Amino acid sequence: MGNIREVRISRKTRIGDYDQFAKGTEAGLRKIAKPLRGRRILHVNATADGGGVAELLQGQVSFENALGLASRWFVINAPSRFFAATKQMHNLLQGKSGRLDEGSKRFYLEMNRAFGRSLMRIVSSFRPHAVVIHDPQPLAAIGALAGKVPVISRLHGDLLTPNTETLEFIRPFLMKAKRVVMSNRDYLKNFPWLSPRQADIIYPAIDPFSAKNKPMEKDAAARILEGFGVNPTKPLIAQISRFDPWKDPMGVVQAYYRAKNVFPTLQLALVGLTLAKDDPGAADIFRQIKKHEKGDPDIFLFADPRITKRVPNDALVSAAYVASEVIVQKSIREGFGLTMTEAMWKGKALVAGRTSGARAQISDGRNGILVSSPEEAGRAIVRLLRHPAFRAKLGRAARESVRRHFLMPRFVADNLKLYKEVA
Ligand code: UDP
Numbered sequence: 001m002g003n004i005r006e007v008r009i010s011r012k013t014r015i016g017d018y019d020q021f022a023k024g025t026e027a028g029l030r031k032i033a034k035p036l037r038g039r040r041i042l043h044v045n046a047t048a049d050g051g052g053v054a055e056l057l058q059g060q061v062s063f064e065n066a067l068g069l070a071s072r073w074f075v076i077n078a079p080s081r082f083f084a085a086t087k088q089m090h091n092l093l094q095g096k097s098g099r100l101d102e103g104s105k106r107f108y109l110e111m112n113r114a115f116g117r118s119l120m121r122i123v124s125s126f127r128p129h130a131v132v133i134h135d136p137q138p139l140a141a142i143g144a145l146a147g148k149v150p151v152i153s154r155l156h157g158d159l160l161t162p163n164t165e166t167l168e169f170i171r172p173f174l175m176k177a178k179r180v181v182m183s184n185r186d187y188l189k190n191f192p193w194l195s196p197r198q199a200d201i202i203y204p205a206i207d208p209f210s211a212k213n214k215p216m217e218k219d220a221a222a223r224i225l226e227g228f229g230v231n232p233t234k235p236l237i238a239q240i241s242r243f244d245p246w247k248d249p250m251g252v253v254q255a256y257y258r259a260k261n262v263f264p265t266l267q268l269a270l271v272g273l274t275l276a277k278d279d280p281g282a283a284d285i286f287r288q289i290k291k292h293e294k295g296d297p298d299i300f301l302f303a304d305p306r307i308t309k310r311v312p313n314d315a316l317v318s319a320a321y322v323a324s325e326v327i328v329q330k331s332i333r334e335g336f337g338l339t340m341t342e343a344m345w346k347g348k349a350l351v352a353g354r355t356s357g358a359r360a361q362i363s364d365g366r367n368g369i370l371v372s373s374p375e376e377a378g379r380a381i382v383r384l385l386r387h388p389a390f391r392a393k394l395g396r397a398a399r400e401s402v403r404r405h406f407l408m409p410r411f412v413a414d415n416l417k418l419y420k421e422v423a
Helices: 015-020 025-036 052-066 080-093 102-126 139-145 164-175 185-190 218-226 249-262 282-293 305-309 313-323 338-345 356-361 374-386 388-405 408-422
Strands: 004-007 040-045 070-076 130-134 151-154 179-182 199-201 236-240 267-271 299-302 326-329 349-353 369-371
Touching (some): 004 102, 040 052, 040 102, 052 070, 052 338, 052 408, 080 102, 080 164, 130 139, 139 151, 179 408, 185 199, 218 313, 236 249, 236 313, 236 338, 249 267, 249 282, 249 374, 267 313, 282 299, 305 313, 326 338, 326 374, 338 356, 338 388, 349 388, 369 374
Parallel strands (some): 130 151, 151 179, 179 199, 267 299, 326 349, 349 369
Antiparallel strands (some): 004 070
């Protein structure tokens, strides 16, 4: 099956370990999972590494198996022309102006017919009780599956201001899904044609035991970054994100320069190592930033995945969170934004663009700061650098809100309830 391959998960989840974050977690989950034991769930998405969906699936699939379900995860293989088309689709759905050209639409549908055929072969042998199609890339394959197996469409993007024409293009596929799951209630207004029973909201979550979310000592973090030239005696801010216009890395650089006028020794790290296969534009954005930073020795750009041979991606990401005084997520659109959850779990003060994903996680001034421009971001960074006690207070509240709302067990429980209704 050349255009679909299975992702093997090495992580082993021990459900009992999660009781340390909330008593009774294991018992509660096992109770919900009991009637689902042996149920087979097939997840399909575009990429096995790079980006939030892959991150989420690593935890979710491992968790579902630990609870007695049989969950498997497949990714599609496609030429770069396909990912260029789906990236454009993603951008349009997140509100970029323009339109999807007819050639791209045709190629998207043609590739999806092939995915559909491969998926049907997997369905015939694995006989899943439900198929979850993540995001629009393999969505049109639903044509081959609907009526034979219940399909859930899981949309992870920011759907607050989607391009109407592109939404109309994917509408017939969404209509075929038993359920369409999104990350924010505010998106529902754009889907009036989905019946209330068909639409669901599930907030994503992080796994506190994954390599990047486990605790790391501040000294260890400083040593890792020192290896790349970051000075541990000077203040550091960071954004951890793919180089993507929606993540506004240029806005982060502008905010950094504003703060640097007040704190001349300030350093900035932009960490965007995982150049995901479905993200062909990243290299261009990176070149723009490179031009803009004009050789500033206090800006550290991490974009070449080859450096992870020396320090694994997760260790570098974790170190950047831990070693930074302030974490920035200056996004303009964010379906949810796991990087914010990760930073908050590390107890960091976060300055975030006022996106729907940030509003779902941050209450302004209590567990983070919301901003609407690079100027505001710059001012927020200065305020936080000036007031370590305020920084610590935000960080503590941030960690507590993740513990209560955005850890894997809650997310898995929500999904199990969904499977119960669908499968
Ligand atoms: N990430 C990573 N290495 C990097 C940059 C990002 O592992 O160099 C991870 C990050 O830690 C997070 C995910 O990629 O787990 C990004 O998820 P998010 O939901 O924030 O954004 P997306 O990329 O899906 O838009």
